[in-house]
Amino acid sequence: MTRPIPDIDDPDFAPFWEGTAQSELRLVHCADCDKPRWPPRPICGWCRSLDFEWRAISPEGRLYTWTVAEHQTTPDIPAPYVVGIVEVHADPVVRMLGQVVCDPEHLRIGMQLTAQFDRVSDEAILVNWTSATPVPGDNLPSAPYAEALDGLG
Numbered sequence: 001m002t003r004p005i006p007d008i009d010d011p012d013f014a015p016f017w018e019g020t021a022q023s024e025l026r027l028v029h030c031a032d033c034d035k036p037r038w039p040p041r042p043i044c045g046w047c048r049s050l051d052f053e054w055r056a057i058s059p060e061g062r063l064y065t066w067t068v069a070e071h072q073t074t075p076d077i078p079a080p081y082v083v084g085i086v087e088v089h090a091d092p093v094v095r096m097l098g099q100v101v102c103d104p105e106h107l108r109i110g111m112q113l114t115a116q117f118d119r120v121s122d123e124a125i126l127v128n129w130t131s132a133t134p135v136p137g138d139n140l141p142s143a144p145y146a147e148a149l150d151g152l153g
């Protein structure tokens with residue numbers, strides 16, 4: 001078994017992969033209400049419009065949650081590794097799944113992350129995430145996460 005590679009020719013996702021090839025994070029935006037959405041479905045969940053366009057967004061987000069994969073399932077992806085769900089800064093309603101390249105000991109809900117564009121084949125460049133700041137204590141979350149973390153002691 002080799003590393004799973006996304007189908008970059010899938011017409012619904014092709015503009016996304018064209019963006020990652022240029023180190024851009026692109027999302028579908030509704031042409032009527034302007035809301036971004038992920039994955040790139042043909043209809044807007046907010047206003048039901050079928051008109052949309054692809055736009056580059058800031059390649060930054062915050063860690064919503066994560067898990068550590070402890071069992072290796074393919075030789076090309078050594079375990080352990082972190083899989084996270086990231087709220088993008090363009091609209092926190094949009095959450096993307098990706099590997100978080102970070103020591104699990106340093107992970108904090110709400111920590112600032114930056115997209116990292118990792119080539120995994122001749123054609124495919126994945127979006128993974130890395131800490132936006134090198135010092136773990138410097139990236140504690142702001143509201144609404146800070147209030148929740150205060151209660152954890």
Ligand SMILES: [Zn+2]
Nearest residue numbers: 030033044047
């Ligand atoms: Zn809309």
